[in-house]
Amino acid sequence: MKHVSPKDVTHEGRVKGPTRRALAKQQTRGKVLAAARELFSERGYEGATIRDIASAAGMSTGAVFANFSDKSDLFREIMMNDLAQLADEMRDAASRARNVEDALLRLFSTGYTFFRQQMPLARAAISVSWNPEDGDRFRKVTQVLEIQQLMLEQLTAAVERGELGQEAEVKLRAQMLYDAYVCNFAFAIFDGWSLEALQSRSRDQIRIILAGARRG
Amino acid sequence: MITAGARQTQKAATRQKVLAAARELFATQGYEAATVRQIALIAGVSVGTVFNAFPSKAEILSEVMKERLEGLYSELDRVLPLLRGSTTDRLRSMFAFLFAFETRHVHLFLAHIALAFDWTLSAGATPYGRNLHLQALILECLEKGVSAGDVDPQADLRGVVDLLLAAFAWTFRLAAWEGAGADAMISVMDQQIGVICRGFQSRA
Numbered sequence: 001m002k003h004v005s006p007k008d009v010t011h012e013g014r015v016k017g018p019t020r021r022a023l024a025k026q027q028t029r030g031k032v033l034a035a036a037r038e039l040f041s042e043r044g045y046e047g048a049t050i051r052d053i054a055s056a057a058g059m060s061t062g063a064v065f066a067n068f069s070d071k072s073d074l075f076r077e078i079m080m081n082d083l084a085q086l087a088d089e090m091r092d093a094a095s096r097a098r099n100v101e102d103a104l105l106r107l108f109s110t111g112y113t114f115f116r117q118q119m120p121l122a123r124a125a126i127s128v129s130w131n132p133e134d135g136d137r138f139r140k141v142t143q144v145l146e147i148q149q150l151m152l153e154q155l156t157a158a159v160e161r162g163e164l165g166q167e168a169e170v171k172l173r174a175q176m177l178y179d180a181y182v183c184n185f186a187f188a189i190f191d192g193w194s195l196e197a198l199q200s201r202s203r204d205q206i207r208i209i210l211a212g213a214r215r216g
Numbered sequence: 217m218i219t220a221g222a223r224q225t226q227k228a229a230t231r232q233k234v235l236a237a238a239r240e241l242f243a244t245q246g247y248e249a250a251t252v253r254q255i256a257l258i259a260g261v262s263v264g265t266v267f268n269a270f271p272s273k274a275e276i277l278s279e280v281m282k283e284r285l286e287g288l289y290s291e292l293d294r295v296l297p298l299l300r301g302s303t304t305d306r307l308r309s310m311f312a313f314l315f316a317f318e319t320r321h322v323h324l325f326l327a328h329i330a331l332a333f334d335w336t337l338s339a340g341a342t343p344y345g346r347n348l349h350l351q352a353l354i355l356e357c358l359e360k361g362v363s364a365g366d367v368d369p370q371a372d373l374r375g376v377v378d379l380l381l382a383a384f385a386w387t388f389r390l391a392a393w394e395g396a397g398a399d400a401m402i403s404v405m406d407q408q409i410g411v412i413c414r415g416f417q418s419r420a
Binding site: 044123124127130131132135139172173175176182183184186204205208209210212 | 331383386
């Protein structure tokens with residue numbers, strides 16, 4: 001007897017597409033997100049209130065709360081979308097690398113380039129990640145973890161290729177690389193460093209972190 | 217008649233009263249929960265007087281941290297020349313000293329870092345990462361290694377300072393959110409210092 005996989009069963013109700021109500025809800029969410037993105041970029045995370053965001057989106061605070069449980073929920077949604085896109089771009093950039101140092105540098109550069117046009121948002125994100133209340137939740141967002149994972153993958157692949165030694169402490173090094181990547185944003189935010197300056201500093205730091213792990 | 221000098225003295229005294237009250241409240245309730253109204257109450261002044269001395273609560277925290285850290289770094293100024301051993305050893309001792317001091321104020325330290333990246337501070341404040349004293353202390357430790365011969369003179373020492381500070385800040389987060397004590401923090405930091413030091417050892 002042939003088994004029918006649950007995947008093959010079609011649910012007639014599902015193929016009709018979203019209802020009008022669902023569409024309206026989606027539109028409202030979109031409007032709130034756009035208004036919130038602008039205000040977070042202008043005033044920072046602390047400076048933007050739900051009330052401001054609602055009024056910029058042309059709706060009541062109640063309507064905002066019907067879609068997002070609080071400000072940190074709203075901010076996380078914005079960052080999740082951005083970081084998911086960034087992670088794709090990073091993966092793509094790393095796949096064209098010549099060696100582990102080059103791959104890591106490409107990951108860093110892709111991040112700095114991505115946020116170049118929206119440094120205020122990056123600044124707000126870093127602030128939130130340090131917040132004693134919300135920081136931990138934000139730090140564990142899947143998309144943040146994915147970027148850390150990408151750094152780890154470069155190191156693991158380099159060990160498999162024999163570029164780095166077997167005892168390379170890849171987890172610790174991946175963590176340190178991620179810290180350095182995030183901390184360098186401060187130079188772009190506060191000191192207006194160019195992309196070239198960030199790349200040059202990053203290259204030095206990547207070399208230092210890898211030096212003890214190289215074979216031979 | 218109140219002279220200009222007396223007014224200055226009174227202003228300074230008010231600032232000190234507000235800072236003392238804030239230190240106490242931040243320590244017991246945390247930065248987020250403490251309000252300017254409570255600070256005023258404990259300091260025995262009006263809310264208006266507090267805002268006269270400091271434009272925002274963020275500014276008060278910035279000043280509280282600045283005073284505390286200056287005390288700590290002056291202590292390091294005194295201790296640093298006494299440290300012996302390789303550059304790795306000296307860096308480890310130095311950061312162990314910092315962690316032992318800061319573990320008691322982990323949440324305040326996090327709030328301080330978060331504020332550094334937010335918009336609310338005025339130009340006069342000293343947010344985290346802008347404190348040149350600590351950077352200078354670490355640099356001094358590395359330069360001593362260059363003259364002693366265990367640090368590669370070609371190494372980008374500024375980059376190394378930033379790596380160490382990145383590792384330092386990150387280790388704090390683990391403490392705050394995973395409940396690690398000073399010993400666990402020091403051990404994680406020691407590993408990271410080990411990795412960084414292997415990156416700039418002189419290849420003699």
